[in-house]
Amino acid sequence: MPLNTEKIVNWPDVIPFDRQSVPVPGTKRPGQTAHYRNGIWGLLDENIPNRLLTLDQVFEDGLSVGRERQMLGYRPVISTNPLKFANRYEWLTWGEVDDRRKYVGSALHSMFRRGEVGGGEYETVGIWSANRPEWQILEIAMQTYNKVSVSLYDTLGKDAVEYIINHAHTTIVFSTSDHISTLLKLAPQIACLKLIVVIDTIPVESAKLFAEWGQSVGIRVQELHEFEAYGKANLIEPIKPTPDTITSICYTSGTTGNPKGVVLRHKSLAMATCSNLHGLELPDDGILMSYLPLAHIYERICELCTIAVGGRIGYFTGDPLRLLEDAQLLKPNFFPSVPRVLNRIYQAAMSGGNVPGLKGKIFKKALDTKLEKLRTTGENTHPLWDRLVFRKIQKVLGGQLQLVTTGSAPISSEVMDFLKITFACEVNEGLFVGYGLTETAAACTKTWPGDNTASGTVGPPQPVNEVKLVDVPAMGYTSEDKPNPRGELCFRGLNIFTEYYKDPKNTQEGIDQEGWFHTGDVGEIDPAGRVKIIDRVKNIMKLAQGEYVALEKIENLYSSNSAIAQIYVHGDSLQSYLLAVIVPDPVYLAGIASRILGKKIGPEDQAGLTEAIKDSRVNAHILDVLSEDGRKYGLNGIEMIKRIHLSLVPFSVENGALTPTFKIKRKDAANLYRAELDALYALGEPRHGNNGNKL
Known part of the structure; x- marks a missing residue:
């Protein structure tokens, strides 16, 4: 059965690369540029055809591909001492995930309704785990039953975990077993926590020990299969959210101080997903590889896009040292990544190719030929050099890549061009999400395929938002700069967050009275309407x-x-x-x-x-x-x-x-x-x- 492509909006036959975003007439003011909108699709609103306004709709659209189709993949553990994984991926079907989201959601709703958990402003539920199928099942269950997910990074220290649980009044946490002892030791400091659900498989003796320890500190501990069994025996129909229903408090990792809780509505995440489906091309059996933290908004939007069209998601084992092994077994088509990982691939490939003798000369010839072709025509394939030179590098990530994305931080144009010709597929700073922030549901700008001069930019604004630049006099950036206007990047649209939770001061500083979010990044807009990130307002020093x-x-x-x-x-x-x-x-x-x-x-x-x-x-x-x-x-x-x-x-x-x-x-x-x-x-x-x- 093919993917559900109803929500995908195709590129026009002729792409206007010279007008990728356009200024809105009459919006220019002193000290700032005009408002720029996407040059093809303009600005999306809540009345567009095939819109996505709630996240339960995202899942239902994906489910329409068929209950027997594969959805979530993982490598089974075949030995715990030493830890060893099977050399294959196993899959949960869409039907199995549909059933389990209802079991989890029904159990959650029953417990909140009976007062066993809850008591805060929102019905918040924490997840503390590395990426795995259960993470996505839990998230979908919360979206289906109007619960507010609270992201706990798998690598957060106990101080941040303590802060977030108390700040969001999180009374129930789903966690892998490696974090249970930390949570139980924190019991005196996190008095609001009432229930811990262990989401991975543990020995019977360990389950008994955790339950007894939890009882002694006033926290109930149970396993996920028990939790689901209760929900299955007490099924409740899904609860329809509204577009403005709060769905997540996503805590930013932050480089200083306590993390900030970004409050996101169903509409914010759903419309960000809808925006990223404009111009997205996916094969029927497309697989996304999941290894970036699901607690981070970048990975969540990537997976929501895959879910919306009925694609597949394969999860890595949780061990970064096994990432390449996982990729070679999964053979993903889509690889959302970050500059830190892609820079390492670039460095390793360049070190392996820049060697003395004939091998080095062939590598240099292949590299120079493909770079020239990319920069003159926008094409990144070559029948000879792909087969002789670059196929080995492609096999490092499974050999079937069709889309590599990068976000979270800037990446150099030199590395981007190298990756484009090496993988011979779409490599974009912006496709799916690229440049985006937690506060914008990860959607700000994205580059366009076939744009041979896009490297170094993050493309034009996505259809879900508009952009403007505001002068930063202390740094010498103004909207009147030549040849291109420069200033702090500001975004407005349906994807923007509502507030920083319990933090009116930062909320007021981040969102102005007209609804513009001030990012703290400095950008410029080139003549084609593309954004280039050039600086950071908050990390300057004298x-x-x-x-x-x-x-x-x-x-x-x-x-x-x-x-x-x-x-x-x-x-x-x-x-x-x-x-x-x-x-x-x-x-x-x-x-x-x-x-x-x-x-x-x-x-x-x-x-x-x-x-x-x-x-x-x-x-x-x-x-x-x-x-x-x-x-x-x-x-x-x-x-x-x-x-x-x-x-x-x-x-x-x-x-x-x-x-x-x-x-x-x-x-x-x-x-x-x-x-x-x-x-x-x-x-x-x-x-x-x-x-x-x-x-």
């Missing part, structure tokens, strides 16, 4: 000489360099220059260390790499690489990094330096390397050049 620098922008420029696995750029308002902490790519580091130190060092040789990062010559070499990049990207003197510290310890969620969506937590990263950064500044201001470590 150096001692009074000059402003944008730290995230500088980090993003360096992130595609093959020498760098991770980078944190650091500034101090009492100092006149910038430092950086660099985690070098181990393959790159091994190569330059072997040459500089005069002995063979491999990428797995931790002792050798540790010796290398302490050598001033290695440090100077990597700093020179950064300086060369800085000049290439046109950074001015104060934006150039003057000294660096090299480390083999990655920034991670576990050490507190990354958010669960892999963004640098600036304060925590600085604290992690406080002694090293202070020591570099203690050397005094560099007297000349950029190689400050020698001075």
Whole structure:
């Protein structure tokens, strides 16, 4: 049976690449641009044909493909000690998911109605789990029975979990077994929590232990199969939501302070899904690979789009080290991703191709030929070079990719072009979601297929919203700038959130009286109507000489360099220059260390790499690489990094330096390397050049 393509809106026969968004006449005001709307579809409202206004409608549309069709896939565990997964995917059908959403939803509604759980402003339900089929079943159940889902990142620390549970008055949490002990230990601090449901399979003895421990601290613990059995025995008909019914409080991971609870309506998520179905092309057996956190809005919208048309979703095992193995077994068509992962694929492919001899020459010829074709015609396939050179790289992700998307953070145009020609499929910063935020239900802009000059942009506004730029005088960005207007990006549309939960101050600062959400990102709009992200309002700082620098922008420029696995750029308002902490790519580091130190060092040789990062010559070499990049990207003197510290310890969620969506937590990263950064500044201001470590 084919997909349900009723909600998909096809591209026109002739795509107006020169008018991808258009200004609305009469909307230009002093200090801001006109309002720009999508150049093909304009601005969607609640009266368009085939609209999606509630999330239960999204599921019902997908269900229409047939109850026996595959929906949610996973790799079964065949051994727990050692942990081993089957070399295949097993699937739950649409019919099975339909039944289970009703069992879960009926049990939930009964418990709230009887007062066993609840008591807050909303009937909130928490999920604390890595991506798995049960996560999606629970979410669909809540959408069907008017419950408000509360996202708990699988990698959140106990402090944030404690804060969110109390803040949202979450009385029931569905959790995998690895988090149960944390929740039970927190019992005195989260007095509102009454019920924990274990969603993965656990031994009988473990279930008994958890139940007894929970009873001793006043929290009931039961397993999901028990919970579903109760719902099956007490079935309740689905409860129809309205478009304005609250469906989720999605907590942003945040780089500083407590996470903010973004309140989203059914209409916000449903219309964001509807918007992303404009121009979407899917095969009948399309599979999306799910590994980005489902607690994050980016992945949720990707999966909602797949659900709306009756596609399939395959979940990774939960182990990032098995991600490529999962992809090779699943053979996905769609791979929503983030720059951090795609940059690593780019670096590995470039390192593998840039080798001496005939192999390296063939790789360079293939690369140059396809890049020229892409940039002149927009085409990214080649009958010879795809077969001889790039097929091996494509097989790393299963060999059947048709769509790769990137969001969450900027990615360089160089990496985007490389991925387009390597995978020979659509690679977009914006298709599905691309540039978007939790507050906009992940929908802001998306690039158009076949646009050979789109790299470096995030495309025009999506049909669900309109965009404008507002002057940022402190940073020198104005709507009158030439050749393109520049300013803070603001969006308005049906996808915009209603409020930050219990946070009127930030709500008022984020949404103005006309309904515009101020993103904090600085953009420009080019003559074709495409948006380019160029800076960040909230991450600028003033150096001692009074000059402003944008730290995230500088980090993003360096992130595609093959020498760098991770980078944190650091500034101090009492100092006149910038430092950086660099985690070098181990393959790159091994190569330059072997040459500089005069002995063979491999990428797995931790002792050798540790010796290398302490050598001033290695440090100077990597700093020179950064300086060369800085000049290439046109950074001015104060934006150039003057000294660096090299480390083999990655920034991670576990050490507190990354958010669960892999963004640098600036304060925590600085604290992690406080002694090293202070020591570099203690050397005094560099007297000349950029190689400050020698001075």
